[in-house]
Amino acid sequence: MKNLSQLKVGQSAIIDSFTDKKMALKLLEMGCTPGEIVKLDRIAPLGDPIAISVAGYLLSLRKEEASTIMVTSIK
Amino acid sequence: MEPNQSFVNFTEKNTLKIALVGNPNSGKSTLFNALTGLNQKTGNFPGVTVDKKIGTARLTDQVTADFIDLPGTYSLYPKSLDERVAFDVLCNENNAEHPDVTIIVADASNLKRNLFLVSQIIDLKIPVILALNMMDMVEKEGDAIDLVRLSERLGVKVVGLSARNKNGIEELKRALLQPLPVPSYDFIDIKKIAPEIIERIKSVQKVKSDFAAFQLANNLDESLLVGQKNTEANKIADALNTLVIDKNKLQALESVERYKVINRIVEECITRKPGLRVKSVTQKLDGILTHRVWGYVIFLTILFFIFQTIFFLAAYPMDWIEALFVTLSDWATHALPQGELTNLLVNGILAGLSGVVVFVPQIALLFTFIAILEDTGYMARVSFIMDKMMRKFGLNGRSVIPLISGVACAVPAIMSARTISNWKERMITIMVTPLMSCSARLPVYTLLISLVVPHDKNNGFFNYQGLILMALYLIGFMAAIGAALVMKWILKAREKSYFIMELPVYRTPQWRTVGLTIVDKVKMFLVDAGKIIVAVSIILWFLTSHAPGNKFADIEKKYNDPKLAGYMVPAQLKAMASSEKLEASYAGMLGRAIEPAIAPLGFDWKIGISLITSFAAREVFVGTMATIYSAGDAGNTLSIRDKMRAEINPKTGLPKFSIAVGFSLLLFYAFAMQCMSTLAIVYRETKNIKWPLLQFFYMGAMAYLASLLVYQLLK
Numbered sequence: 001m002k003n004l005s006q007l008k009v010g011q012s013a014i015i016d017s018f019t020d021k022k023m024a025l026k027l028l029e030m031g032c033t034p035g036e037i038v039k040l041d042r043i044a045p046l047g048d049p050i051a052i053s054v055a056g057y058l059l060s061l062r063k064e065e066a067s068t069i070m071v072t073s074i075k
Numbered sequence: 076m077e078p079n080q081s082f083v084n085f086t087e088k089n090t091l092k093i094a095l096v097g098n099p100n101s102g103k104s105t106l107f108n109a110l111t112g113l114n115q116k117t118g119n120f121p122g123v124t125v126d127k128k129i130g131t132a133r134l135t136d137q138v139t140a141d142f143i144d145l146p147g148t149y150s151l152y153p154k155s156l157d158e159r160v161a162f163d164v165l166c167n168e169n170n171a172e173h174p175d176v177t178i179i180v181a182d183a184s185n186l187k188r189n190l191f192l193v194s195q196i197i198d199l200k201i202p203v204i205l206a207l208n209m210m211d212m213v214e215k216e217g218d219a220i221d222l223v224r225l226s227e228r229l230g231v232k233v234v235g236l237s238a239r240n241k242n243g244i245e246e247l248k249r250a251l252l253q254p255l256p257v258p259s260y261d262f263i264d265i266k267k268i269a270p271e272i273i274e275r276i277k278s279v280q281k282v283k284s285d286f287a288a289f290q291l292a293n294n295l296d297e298s299l300l301v302g303q304k305n306t307e308a309n310k311i312a313d314a315l316n317t318l319v320i321d322k323n324k325l326q327a328l329e330s331v332e333r334y335k336v337i338n339r340i341v342e343e344c345i346t347r348k349p350g351l352r353v354k355s356v357t358q359k360l361d362g363i364l365t366h367r368v369w370g371y372v373i374f375l376t377i378l379f380f381i382f383q384t385i386f387f388l389a390a391y392p393m394d395w396i397e398a399l400f401v402t403l404s405d406w407a408t409h410a411l412p413q414g415e416l417t418n419l420l421v422n423g424i425l426a427g428l429s430g431v432v433v434f435v436p437q438i439a440l441l442f443t444f445i446a447i448l449e450d451t452g453y454m455a456r457v458s459f460i461m462d463k464m465m466r467k468f469g470l471n472g473r474s475v476i477p478l479i480s481g482v483a484c485a486v487p488a489i490m491s492a493r494t495i496s497n498w499k500e501r502m503i504t505i506m507v508t509p510l511m512s513c514s515a516r517l518p519v520y521t522l523l524i525s526l527v528v529p530h531d532k533n534n535g536f537f538n539y540q541g542l543i544l545m546a547l548y549l550i551g552f553m554a555a556i557g558a559a560l561v562m563k564w565i566l567k568a569r570e571k572s573y574f575i576m577e578l579p580v581y582r583t584p585q586w587r588t589v590g591l592t593i594v595d596k597v598k599m600f601l602v603d604a605g606k607i608i609v610a611v612s613i614i615l616w617f618l619t620s621h622a623p624g625n626k627f628a629d630i631e632k633k634y635n636d637p638k639l640a641g642y643m644v645p646a647q648l649k650a651m652a653s654s655e656k657l658e659a660s661y662a663g664m665l666g667r668a669i670e671p672a673i674a675p676l677g678f679d680w681k682i683g684i685s686l687i688t689s690f691a692a693r694e695v696f697v698g699t700m701a702t703i704y705s706a707g708d709a710g711n712t713l714s715i716r717d718k719m720r721a722e723i724n725p726k727t728g729l730p731k732f733s734i735a736v737g738f739s740l741l742l743f744y745a746f747a748m749q750c751m752s753t754l755a756i757v758y759r760e761t762k763n764i765k766w767p768l769l770q771f772f773y774m775g776a777m778a779y780l781a782s783l784l785v786y787q788l789l790k
Contacts, residue, residue, distance in 0.1 A: 021324075024327055026575050027575065028330035028331065029152065029330055030149060030188065030577075031191070034331065041358075044462065045370055047463065049462055051365075055187045055188050056185055056186075056187050056188070057188060057580075058577065058578040058580075060575075060576050060578050061573075061576070062462070065573065065575060
């Protein structure tokens with residue numbers, strides 16, 4: 001398993017779990033729930049933050065925050 | 076799940092209280108504008124620093140509605156102050172703003188995430204209508220939402236609309252008049268998650284639903300912190316005291332449970348058309364606007380336009396406003412009987428009003444840009460491409476716009492810091508923006524540079540005077556960045572700095588929204604900051620135009636002496652009289668009083684007077700210097716410069732405005748918080764006197780130290 005910040009642009013994965021309890025609450029309410037498919041859409045020009053497609057919309061978050069989301073790759 | 080039969084009917088009421096709540100970017104404000112138009116006012120929630128927008132609309136001939144636009148929020152977990160306000164208004168029946176009906180605004184094109192907040196509000200069991208906004212977007216995508224089915228599944232009335240096109244607004248108004256059921260079902264069974272907690276809360280507190288009880292327990296710490304309804308909070312704390320509560324876990328369970336139900340509902344109610352989506356336009360635009368090269372080129376171009384507009388374009392209407400007030404003052408001086416009251420009206424009140432109104436063009440122009448950038452969705456991209464750079468200094472990607480605008484004027488710039496949602500980043504932006512060299516410093520810089528820096532024609536483009544001016548702008552920028560860095564370490568964060576933020580779909584800007592934003596900002600500035608500015612102007616007027624005892628009368632008698640008229644022309648006599656009067660005035664006394672403190676900087680009491688009067692606006696320095704050196708017309712910089720250049724320091728016998736004094740003054744004006752309008756707007760924006768005071772003293776300290784250092788080194 002890897003974390004969301006390790007995905008490559010265009011790659012999709014399924015959310016598995018969170019490593020930061022407080023951050024998880026914020027991410028959950030934004031629709032990042034376990035089982036949801038996320039796609040890494042874009043990385044900001046300076047390498048951080050990143051933009052992901054989730055729950056039908058575009059969400060931007062810092063790499064540090066994305067690294068608290070554990071994902072399983074889709075074959 | 077048993078259907079709940081209680082209805083709320085308002086037919087007997089003449090005024091309905093209606094709250095609008097919804098996610099950021101759900102079009103909530105657009106709907107609020109469509110409902111209320113220009114009948115809006117901005118107030119304040121009691122006790123907290125959150126703006127409250129209220130508007131009225133007529134529903135029928137008999138019934139009017141007061142709409143309140145609650146701060147946008149993604150959930151009812153109150154993390155920020157804004158969200159806490161929204162939460163309290165909805166849940167607390169004793170809150171003065173507690174509504175009769177709540178309109179939940181949801182973005183239909185982004186239904187899944189929007190339904191999260193909807194589901195929480197449904198579980199509060201208060202009368203609600205779901206306004207499903209942006210139905211036009213859904214149609215454009217070729218999708219279809221079954222509104223009847225959605226209404227059945229949620230147990231609330233659903234109205235589909237498009238606030239931008241004003242479609243469905245009348246339907247929504249009509250729906251408000253009909254008897255409204257409180258939501259019929261619990262969205263999720265919260266009792267399964269926390270049975271014990273809910274039981275205990277219900278035994279000590281009357282609540283409308285299990286979820287309301289659950290929320291009370293979860294938000295206990297916050298309500299204790301704010302000090303709201305302390306006795307109640309204590310009662311609840313007592314009831315819970317033996318329970319071990321893992322709030323994070325409970326909330327996480329609740330969220331997961333909600334999304335499970337939401338996924339099922341979305342599945343049932345939306346028919347999606349396969350194939351190409353409208354959202355791919357956003358994809359393509361993002362490809363350019365967040366591109367590693369074009370993204371910055373475009374952003375810099377936009378910044379350049381904003382800067383040019385508020386720096387140069389605004390100058391014309393500002394000149395007209397000033398001319399208008401000059402005409403008004405002249406007229407009043409001649410039409411009204413001479414005396415203290417006329418003097419107060421012309422030189423105190425009118426001068427103060429002119430100092431307020433003159434900001435309007437800059438504010439209006441800057442907010443035209445900002446409203447467009449916000450409304451199109453571009454502003455979120457600015458954050459996206461600038462975040463990494465700005466984060467290092469404790470700033471936000473959005474801080475770039477206030478900082479650049481600060482080069483024209485700090486007042487609109489500080490108002491524009493509103494778009495920064497993180498409290499700490501916003502405060503730092505507000506605190507450091509006045510260090511950017513604003514346009515009011517320019518006349519002071521020009522005068523002083525021409526006074527002490529030799530003008531060398533030979534170097535052409537790279538002459539010393541130009542280089543020094545550029546250096547001053549650079550110093551201002553470096554000081555702002557440096558101060559931000561220091562504050563990043565000192566200031567304690569109220570909330571963790573998240574960057575978890577939606578990148579909304581690009582849309583064409585709405586001129587109505589832009590117009591209302593401008594009206595709102597201008598009104599806010601005129602009313603809230605305006606009264607402080609006028610009050611300070613009157614104080615400054617009093618200080619400069621009054622003296623203890625009969626001093627003024629004595630001076631006038633002296634210069635009215637017919638013997639003097641033989642030696643000098645009347646204009647010269649008049650100038651000398653005003654100079655002597657200013658020196659004798661309370662401001663003059665203050666100047667003398669602070670002389671020991673500013674002497675180490677190379678300033679005498681005459682400069683001291685200018686430091687005090689230029690608190691009205693930095694450029695007043697030039698006018699005061701003109702009066703003190705009896706140079707007559709303040710518009711004639713050359714004559715002021717020549718008079719100042721001729722001034723001899725009695726102790727040294729050398730010119731008083733030496734290089735050391737000149738540079739010391741330049742740096743003082745670069746750093747010092749010499750602007751009551753900025754302080755007034757900082758107070759308005761932070762709603763706490765602590766911040767403008769802090770700003771005044773930290774910038775003053777920087778100015779003092781810099782001037783001290785330069786004067787002592789160069790003298």
